Amino acid sequence: MTVVDSQAPASLAPPITPDPAPRSPRWARPAFFVLLGATALLYLWQLGDSEWANAYYSAAAQAGSQSWEAWFFGSTDAANSITVDKTPAALWFMGLSARVFGVNAWSVLVPQALMGVGSVGLLHAAVKRTSGPAAGLIAGAVLALTPVAVLMFRFNNPDALLVLLLVAGAYCTIRATERASWRWLALAGVAVGFAFLAKMLQAFLVLPAFGLGYLFFARTTVTRKLLHLAGALGAMVVAGGWWVAVVELVPAGSRPFIGGSQTNSVLELTLGYNGFGRLTGDEVGSVGGGAGGGWGSTGWARLFGGEMGGQIAWLLPATLVLLVAGWWAARGPARAALVVWGGWLLVTAAVFSYMNGIIHGYYTVALAPAIGGVIGVGAAALWRRRQDPMALAALSGAVALAGIQAYLLLASWSSAFAIAVLVLGFVGAAGFFFSPKVFVPIALVAALAGPGAYSVATASTAHTGAIPSAGPAGTGGFRGGGGGTGGAMPGGGGGMGGLLSAPTPGANLVSLLRGGSQTWAAAAVGSNNAAGYQLGSGMPVMAVGGFNGTDPAPTLAEFQQLVADGRIHYFLGGAGMSGSTGSDDAQEIAAWVARSFQGTTVDGVAVYDLTVGAQR
Template identity: 60%
Template sequence: MTVLADRSASNSPSAASRRRTGEPRWVRPAVLGLLFATAVLYIWGLGASGWANAFYSAAAQAGGESWKAWFFGSSDPSNAITVDKPPAALWVMGLSVRLFGLSSWSVLVPQALMGVGSVGVLYATVRRVSGPGAGLLAGAVLALTPVAALMFRFNNPDALLVLLLVVAAYGTVRAIEKASPKWLMLAGVAIGFGFLAKMLQAFLVLPGFALAYLIAAPTSLGKRFQHSLAALGAVIVSAGWYIAVVELWPASSRPFIGGSQSNSILELTLGYNGFGRITGDEVGSLGGAQSSGSWARLFGSEMAGGIAWLLPAAALALCALIWLTWRAPRTDATRASAIAWGGWLIITGGVFSFMSGIIHPYYTVALAPAVAALAGMGATRLWRLRSHPIAAGLLSSGIALTALTAYLVLGDWQPWLKYTVLLIGLAGAALILVADRLPVTAARGVATVALVASLAGSGAYTAATAATEHTGAIPAAGPSGSAFGGFGGGMPGGAPGGGQGGFPGGGGRGGGIGSLLTTSTPSEALTSLLRTTSAGYTWAAATVGSNPAASYQLAADVPVMAVGGFNGTDPAPTLAQFQDYVKQGKIHYFIGTGSQMRSSSGSDDAQEIADWVAATFTATTVGGATVYDLTS
């Protein structure tokens, strides 16, 4: 280990970060090629997914029409209720809609550009520590992770969250280099705005980043703690200003906070989108708590196709990097970076594995940057040390693990590919053991074979993901209709809950068109009715659930009230408030629900409203939908 540590020191990250001017000529074209290829992958054919998640597309539409709706993240431009997330991602989409008009492209392209930005910033972060080769490999791994291609071609908040967290990692690495409080505070600001994209999930990276800085920053322990406290202050300010504004804003002049039961963003933060996700105690969710999970959840059939491909190799790389730098100086940047990325991977992966609340496979996109960074750093470091049997053995093991993982995850999809990847991967792993005794050209050929084998499975699955239309509340990586094998044939701890929060198929409150978790195109007759007869009304129509409301609103381009919010379990509006709106002539139509279901958690106001409308007004059928004229 002493020999390995000494040789590792000669490739110290600080030295790599200082060799900017002496980099080979191929670096810049390679980086530009990576970013261009990523852009093509994430943007090509993007419009095929239509509105993707109509829940957020309708909110972007609302933000494009009303600045109040834009600021609060309202579901409709008349500001009945917000989405059940903070609005940072909607701010980007809403501005895009204002600039370019409402279309699937104006809604989805910002996320694709965030993906390109994430790859670029990840390259820059890893490059500072391990050189351009490691940075390029890390960027390629991120770009070719199926769940990344899924979410960077979709309009959920996860795309912005990932970009901001990678920016925070870059700031942390820069801060560690020279004990810079400014860079550390910049990292804190990025994490704070990540909170405004997806609340407490953004904070899962904090322990790893803080530990890396406290261990490795080249200054006294007292100053390291001072800098860390200043960065924590930056997190609190950049995240807390919005919470404070919403809490202090008079409730009567803003929309109801969706996902809460008391019209409180603090409740949303700490409950439904906070600790409730871990414990399963989420008031307003239509699904109950899941049973205890395990680390195997990430390799189950629900999640494996999105993230599992290089997960074992990344774990092996983390252990190798820590071992290689065990005797290095305290300020060793490679070890610090491994701690930062490893903390990100272990804590976020652990929460996803064991949480009992709502979880969906696409959440794992938050693991992709850490997996990519560790794989890039570990592979290049071990390749440099391949003349040592232990380093060669670790690198060979990582390649073999990746090939075996791809074989298992590919399952019944393209059987020829899984066998090809396995055979080439195992061959590459064996050749790695003797690569140091081969001529330079032959050794490079071995590295190429190993790289292709390691990325072929995930690359093919990523291409299939990008070529597949994805709509609705619960997108999944992979080709349409495929059943990826996973490691256990199912996700331990039960299937994930539905939508932004809810239970799959539980459409009792959904009514109109489809369940609460799906949207479909309303008939031309209904769209025309809403569009042409609703001038002068605050809401052209109301219906239970945000997804059905989004379908009508996007099709007719008129405000539609989402009664009860996403799950139909929010007390917004109450029956008395709805009756008052009807009395004042603010709502023209009510589009009926398909069936009845009362929640064991949350409010029943939405069902009471539907019952009152059905008992009070005459039902008509328009384009297959049950419609009540509330003005008759």
């Protein structure tokens, strides 16, 4: 129940006068545990089928399990040549899990699955506080059954930790708003700050919603609210900035190169490649480069069609109806919650719709908690006013839209199922005008059947590579690519395959890599090439040029010195990037190796022994 400061003037904020909170019904707690149990089953079932999933991050987790320095910085190899192109918080959990349970697919993927269960539980708790246990269950179920959420909570990209921390931030903001609590608001700042350490500036897209929710609905003076917000901002900066400060203060020669940057700077990575470059498309070193670098047309339609539609669009039309109608029907804390969840949804959706830089369908997992929150809060507010025909019409329209959207997304997969969901949606929508209580279960099944089926199909499909996509096998997206043997040449225009998927080394090549004592068993152009060889052999493999092969790490002169010092045993041929922005050092290194050393072929891979001296 909200506690209102009786001394605060009524004009300071919209009045919060919640209904007396009834004791939770007896079914609420068992239903919550059923929700968590079903979510855990969905996220953990056959988890190991995806093997290394994104080998890029799996190799970094492996490195972190072998070296505490690699763990702290997020290095791609235990010898600390270069970091991943993100801040490393997600890798910390994977690295610790690998240290405890060994380096294997399960230990790398389980942390994300548990983060998914935690996200569903936190979302339920947040929505329950403002709208009751039924609303919390609906919100949690929507998140749990969003296909892109199932994908990412069964994968090892940083998005799982990002979502968990942002939901935690929303929960803390809602708690702060109830009592004008600076402590809870500071905790929200800590959560968002730590989320920055998972996926950098994307974490800050929720800040307008969190700030406005507190500013408009906390019951205290404007001055105090501004001071509380300033304190939360400070907490966020400390929680997210301490690691950046440490990295910037450590001399460049005493730490790995910052992957994704051109100047070995985490600040450049934050503001450039992973920052404003994502909005403008001007990302030096990216696979596209330049504004509008091949990432599709912009606009709101981006979220509803193509690859993104099957990831996130199932309930988007219904969500927008419930956001508007729910605002009309809601009172007090529920309205504050709609600002938090609705603001999160609208700002993030707008950025994803109009950004010109690198964007992939799985990014939309950041929208899933907001969709669940709006649906839970908005539907509950309308249900309480179901005696009003306007409220029933809004609920009915939302269910009908969910059925129509599911039909559009399912038609290319299973036309019969698509028609069944559409009919069920219309039945559930019409039933609200005859017997609302009877037709609520039908409406819920109709709304969740489409994304639920797609989610089960997602969990049943192995996903590997750098660009995963939710849905059944054969419906599009990048799901394969875990195999391959690498290229026969030491670099050059090998195409995207070797950059976005990791090779699987044969037994002879693995034995060769394990046979030396050099700092790096081998070097290869591109992080995914290096990751495949490193995961297969368990030995450090230098990722020349970082993820895209376009980082100046190492330079040709630095690489030549490392070879002269006997610190790199082999150079392995593979795909490189050509015609991109960024450094050409990786290509120069590959060309120098090809000119200077005699190559042999092992398991289909060009291998150059760098310890026998230049041969030609």
